[in-house]
Amino acid sequence: MKRSIAGSFLIYGLLGSLSVLFLAPLAWMVSTSLKPLPQTVSLPMTWIPRAYYATIDGRRLEVSRDAEVAPGLWHVTEFSPTTWFTHKPVTAIVPAAQIETVIRPRWGNYPQALAVMGGGSLDVDPSLLPDHPFAASADSDVSFWTFLANTLTVCVLGVIGSVASNALVAYGFACVKWPGRDWFFALTLATMMIPGPVLMVPLYTEFRAFGWVGTLLPLWVPAFFGGAFNIFLMRQFFLTIPGDLTEAARIDGCSEWMIFWRIILPLSKPVLAVVALFTFLGGWNDFMGPLIYLTRKHTFTLALALQSYQSRHNGVEWNYLMAASVVVILPIVVLFFLTQKTFIRGIATTGLKA
């Protein structure tokens, strides 16, 4: 298809502007995460975090600009990197010309946001304020690393279980001829149409009977027992492996297990990669499962920790929330960049073969 210059221009223009639209939210997220709190709620909106300095009573202090009380005159308040003061903050009216502006991203937001993800207050120095209002909740601090560990547990174990069990099952459906096989496979496909809510209550009752509610078990154990979608994906792939290979092996006297292990699996790296990747992604992103099954904060995954971060009463500011969100997103983005081809191929296969 030939294309005119105008056509090219149009296409690049559209792609460019749409890209900006799609990236803008993520850029905004990063921008907010690097701002000090007053600047997240300042109007008009700014993208670049700044630090303002003014000299009040002979002292050069960092301030936040509250409002322009008259053209060129700003009401400023002493700024504290922590959110509380040990004294009443100093305020003043300062001419704009006397306010020093420096571009300063607050990288410190990240460790601070992560430090309070599990509860507890920000920047508390116990020696300064022994009966700080939130000291009582200090014993409920669960660290970010715990949440990360929980999430990784679910993801990694889920990947192992998923890849292993689905490969086995798919082999059974693709490479072994046995009576009732196709009927069983049709049943498998049919189960893909059952919406989650139908299973939600009885699954909960089951897990409760097992005593697994409140633990991470319901989130990864089922992966070891196959999943209809992954079985389907893998079976379709196995079917593309030439039958001559397996037939030859059988004639040579190989057991099915050997064929599976020595021939099929090594040739299936692409589909195994896809299943592994999507299982990992599913585990990382899963919210409803943790919401239903996890009750104790030290078992929370990142997804649930992030949400409880929002709904806690202990003070959540947008800059910290965005910082925490960036941290939750980053590993997935990195993973994507490392495994792009597999991702894309996986999704494309889903759409075409279905």
Add this chain to the structure above:
Amino acid sequence: MQEVVDEFNHAQNRIVVDFLSVGQIEEKTLLATAGGEPPDLSGVYQQDICAFADRDALTPLSSFIRADGSTPEQFLSRYARAYAGFGSYQGELWGVPTTPTTTALFWNKDDFRAAGLDPERPPRTLAELDEMSEKLTRRDAQGNLTQIGFLPQQENSWVWSFPLWFGGQIFDGKNITIGTNPANLATFDWILGYSERYGVNNLRRLTSTFGSLSTPDDPFVSGKVAIIFDGTWRYNFISQFAPGLNYGVAALPQVLPGINDFTIADADMLVIPRGAKHPREAWEFINYLSSPNLAAQSLDDLSGLERLCYVQKKPSPLVQWSPFFTAHHPNPDIAIFRQLAASPHAVTMPKMGIWVEYQRNIQLAFDKVRLKVAPPPRALQECQDRTQGSWQWYQQSLALRSKTTAATP
């Protein structure tokens, strides 16, 4: 709580209490473990007690009290009037209050002065509240609201209690009355009045600039709202984010003539789930907690409930307070909250198994009215119909297991 637990563990060597902090969803812990391996003690919200008691998920406490040689009435007499009835339901005691609160009015004295009002005089009647709110409201050059005196809608609002404040009723012990009691309509008309006076869109624009509760952007702390109703924790936020704030605390304004000590009382509760392996020992801890050293003269002397409430800067739910607790409580306004706990006009949530749902429905009616999605009579009627239907269903459900519920209003 960990401190108190440690103390209890140190004070004797027969019982060791293991304290596990639970996540946001306290009720799900009970749900998850009831019938399985429940903890021996569980902290729940007052609103959950009736639902769990109805479904046989709690261990009754009266027998423990009687085994100690006392009676439930005697045991409960130690609690302040507003809290004493909290754990009782259908003739049995299911839980005890731990950290309580009552509700008071907070006002920003500097804003009052700037608006030409006497900073030492809070609104004492509903009419004064509305008037002062008007005077305290400020707009910018474009006519947008930048500050408002009072808003019925607040993040921590106990909207369900407003009808009670107006002398109405939401539950008469047998039936839902949100839509049938005439005084309730007056309440919602008053709420609608605010939306009409200021404009729904203007209010929405203002409230969207509010940060969430307990952040520096909290509306009261950041000076956007001059008068609010709140509990004892308000002091914690003020002292953290705006230590220089000049504020006052008083009882809620009068709506019904003569009632100037209306307040809403609430408390976290401690219960023993049914099926707990060590109910007797759990009771011992509850007893220990509820019998603090009332002669405490120093910080170290504080024990049980007093230590717990001291650390959280809440009042103690007991009638008597130790000298140290009274004189050195970290919250400077604590006296008024204590006074309100003795008020004969303190209300709390009705005791009914579907209270959580009912509260949601009332909140919905409130939102419909303030957003002018529905006029008060219709919003109340819809709430009435929906909740009454749900209540009847709940009764049928319990009847299926041949258990009748005689809830108290």
Add this chain to the structure above:
Amino acid sequence: MKHHLQRLLTGLGFTLPWIIGLGVFTLYPVIASLYYSFCDYSVLQSAIWVGPDNYQRLLHDGTFWLSLRNTLIYAFGSLPLGMVVGLSLALLLNCRVRGTALFRTIFYLPSIVPVIASSMLWLWILNPSYGLINAALAPICHFFGQQPPGWLTDPAWSKPALILMSAWGVGNSMIIYLAGLQDVPEVLYEAAELDGAGKWQQFWHVTLPMIMPTIYFNLVMGIIGSMQIFTQVFIMTDGVQGTPAQSTLMYATYLFSTAFFDLRMGYACALAWVLFCLIALLTLGATRLLKERMSHVQ
């Protein structure tokens, strides 16, 4: 015979994990769910049979109808939008431009962002006073003398806000459209061009019919997904309240609150089965709608 038996055992041996999984995590729950839907069940106590009570109650349940209405509005808003945006992006990417991989990444990335994080982000973006969207819209709105919408704080704009957010996540369906587009044989386009067909006619008569299966697939996936929307709503609209004024109360969140907050698990199961039937009906509808188009291709 022995051969058959041996093969059967081998087959069952390989599929054993799935047999267990299917039985324990799918079939048993499906049957139990159906049973519970006819019971009064609070999980704290055992289930008691009440017959079709739950289903009858459902018909008169105002909140059920409201949540269904909200969900359908959301579905009928986000599906066409998703289709148009996804297909348009795929068409653009299919144009053999430089940097396809980069653009593809940019458009795909938002769809793998954890929903919890993107919900928080959009909650912030949609903030009527400080958010990105209204910051961009404000000058335009002011020009017309209007205020920008209140999004999630306004009952009239809350669903549009969710629909808008759904357009950000079309990356997944875009990739599938792209794969479908790339499968269309060049010869067809060349033949059409020889016949004198312009770009638009080529699209309408060649592209669209050829990618009908892809469109069908995305549509069905979209129906299943949008009818069950939960996480975004739960996080952005105050849990199960559906604020403001229940305008964002969706079927799945209503179901969730019925089960876990109101402890009416039997009723929740009935709601789940009704949802199942609804999704099946909608899928059937979509199949009917596109069946003729698809058979044309063959």
